Amino acid sequence: MSGERMEPWVAVDFETASSDRASACAVAAVAVADGAVVDERRWLIRPPGNKYDAFNTFIHGIDGSITRDASEFSTVWSEVLDFAGGRTLVAHNAGFDMGVVRAEHVRTGATPAEINYVCSLVMARRQWTGLPSYSLPWVCDHVDVVLADHHDPLADARACAEVMLKLLATLGTTTLSEAAERLTVFVGSYGPHDVRCTIKDHKSRLGRLPENPDADPDHPLYGMHLVFTGTLQQWRREDAARLAVQCGAICANSVTRSTDYLVCGISDPRVLRGHTMSTKLRKATAQGVELLTELEFTQLL
Template sequence: MPVDFTAIDFETANPSSASACSIGLVKVRDGAVVDRLHRYIRPPFPHDEFSEWNVRVHGITRDMVADAADWAALLPVFRDFAGGDVLVAHNAGFDLRVIEQTTAAFELEVPNHRSLCSLQVARKTYHLESYRLPVAAMAAGFEDFSHHDALADAEACAAIMVHAARRHDVDDLDRLAHVTRVSFGAIGRTAVTERAAAHGPMALQ
């Protein structure tokens, strides 16, 4: 299986994981970027306050998303773009929680995906003083991007994973996870299935 995945990055309006206000998606096929998508998102009440700190970080304001679609409207777009791909993100736990919590805020079914964290992969691939996205991306040869722009961050994340696969001389994410000893995460029914498989039949009794 070639190096195929969808890289993802969210920005949030405030500390709530249900306050997604921007999403960037980058589709990778056989180690090359083949598609990109960026959307602003109108966060749901009561998660729609824009904190001063978050605005300072990403520059997105309430006015900028006032006419944007909410996550309920964008979820089908996300599903269509990502398909059945492994989702890759830098500090993937954050982005997976955003998907789970923002979806739950609309009482919708969480999409089913495995995930792999580029932050953890970077730690097993490079020798750096910091593994923050801009530093790890620079090690992968991806420089001068707008950090905290969701699409640019997703592209940086994709570059790290593609470069890491080449550096470890592997041709798919399963082998990359194996050689770096980084575990896959999961959301939706995939997470339930993988937890059941990990704990065996006794876990279901």
């Protein structure tokens, strides 16, 4: 890459006030040019009714007292787009962040401006195989990126930008589109043309049809085999599985060779019987199954 000018792009990260994706409460954007961060900005957003779930506030520390006087999504998103200036967006787990944008446009009835984006989580999964999880903290740790304050949108956007810079350097390319092509990942688009940032051959790996034939085939959980272990805080396992199936996932009771994700709740020490991990977790770890916390599962939904 010596002597080549790197493509400029913008890393973004959203936080939400509830499990409803149309409840954005903060967003940050970090501009990258010539291989370095050159500008950054953080916005607060007043969610609908300025209402928050306690679980979300516990995660990111934002509540109604902080966003009472903030602008609504449409105003802030317009400012984010002005900041981006037509450059491609990068998000870690873009299925969540772009899902927020989609849901907010549906809620307000606004016509979306066309934007292109890539997902650093999807691309990291293709490049650095074998990690227990591809959540932002795990990937940052793997590539020696400092994540100072996880779930602060600006800290997460900075870390996302640094992860993508590491990935571009590893691939020896200066452009996001070339990186995506090498990793056989679609460059996503939202607006008049809606293309999800997914693995190009993912449909050929799905095997049997999921239980919901009407699910969106581009949803990040579509066709994925899920198993749950431990006690979830937000739902009963049955309800979580039902939500996953609605997205096209295939849920099972035990870890097998086809398992893609193990969603990990809190384990009862009496059930562990002296072990540090549940039987499912031990088996999943041995097989290299990707582990998801309940929050990560919620974001994928």
